[in-house]
Amino acid sequence: MKIRIANDDIQSLEVRRLERVSGEDVKRCYQCGNCSGGCPVSYAMEIPPTKVMRFLQLGNIEDVRKANTMWLCVGCLQCYSRCPQGVSVAAILEGLRQEVLRKGASKTEVRDVPFPFLKKAPQQAIVCGFRKFVG
Numbered sequence: 804m805k806i807r808i809a810n811d812d813i814q815s816l817e818v819r820r821l822e823r824v825s826g827e828d829v830k831r832c833y834q835c836g837n838c839s840g841g842c843p844v845s846y847a848m849e850i851p852p853t854k855v856m857r858f859l860q861l862g863n864i865e866d867v868r869k870a871n872t873m874w875l876c877v878g879c880l881q882c883y884s885r886c887p888q889g890v891s892v893a894a895i896l897e898g899l900r901q902e903v904l905r906k907g908a909s910k911t912e913v914r915d916v917p918f919p920f921l922k923k924a925p926q927q928a929i930v931c932g933f934r935k936f937v938g
């Protein structure tokens with residue numbers, strides 16, 4: 804597949820903003836693949852962590868936003884612990900989630916969660932889940 808890359812994409816202001824929010828520098832990634840190899844949920848991600856980094860390096864933040872990746876990330880930091888460059892894909896995905904949540908795109912509310920689940924689920928799971936989906 805041929806991909807056309809414009810200079811404006813590489814200099815994407817949106818990617819620069821994400822770097823500021825997450826504290827990460829996407830250019831540091833050299834595509835070794837360790838993050839995807841260790842990620843426990845990469846098998847279900849539409850764009851796995853290594854590819855997320857490549858897409859962002861190429862300024863393609865739009866496809867990363869549309870993918871389910873940021874919502875499937877469980878924040879285990881395995882990607883960060885395995886990265887030889889000290890890059891945290893987790894922080895980047897958190898930055899993307901915060902951006903979406905601040906725009907009010909998530910409609911998740913406590914009343915949407917089935918009561919039997921709320922009764923049985925550990926408190927930590929509920930707090931973590933709402934932090935992730937509500938912001």
Ligand code: SF4
Nearest residue numbers: 842876877879880882
């Ligand atoms: S923090 Fe997210 S992206 Fe990183 S290894 Fe864990 S689930 Fe995968």
Ligand code: SF4
Nearest residue numbers: 832833835836838886
């Ligand atoms: S482990 Fe680090 S350097 Fe390797 S692909 Fe992932 S982010 Fe890039």
